[in-house]
Amino acid sequence: MRSVETKYFGTLPCAEESVFEFPLALPGFEDQRAFVLIETPDSAPLVFLQSLYRASLCFLAFPILVVDQNYQLAIAPEDLEALSLETGRQPALGAEVVVLALVSLHGGFVATANLMAPVVLNLKPRRGLQAIRRDRVYSHQHPVHGQAEAERGCVPC
């Protein structure tokens, strides 16, 4: 089994099939095309999107429904196609795709989540993409506190 050097957790074993390929990379990190998703009981529901080839690059993220339990997907048809998903409908959260909001820290642990451009992970095949919304329904700096604290119970990613 291969291993992956991580920013926060040292070196972890990593099955080949747990790697998500990002054929279009992430905007701003055009050379990073493979990530693994790390979840730990200590940090749940916060998860980590660790670059496979750059240990120092590890995004903090929330499953999007943790940030906004009424979040409505609006993935553009060309993004669905790039993910090998059906283009005529939005995919099922949790069953077909995991959707994450990347977290930014603004000093003093003030955090925001990017709801404008969620990271969509297709579970089969394991392929990921940052699906930038064309509408202006959600903010790229949605405040996380309060939202996350009010969240209870089980939600799918």
Add this chain to the structure above:
Amino acid sequence: MRPVLVLRRRPGECVLIGDEIEIEVLAVTHQGAKIGIRAPKATIVLRKELRITQEQNALAGQGLSTADFRDAIKKLRPKTQEPTFLPDKRFEN
């Protein structure tokens, strides 16, 4: 923010920006306006939301210093200690 110049253009009509950039309205439908841009190769043309995403990713990619990690995770987590989902049966296909 600079003031905004507002122009009304119909399909087929153009706007010039400086000497080298030309923007043509190709079509307007209920889904939006289709525009064509003629500009020198060195001019970067980006959808604005892509630039916003690049900048936001750059900030998100800074993450935490490993020294701050445990503290920060505690503060970022919801106050309730109930697990929001079990790690990680979903991925064992």
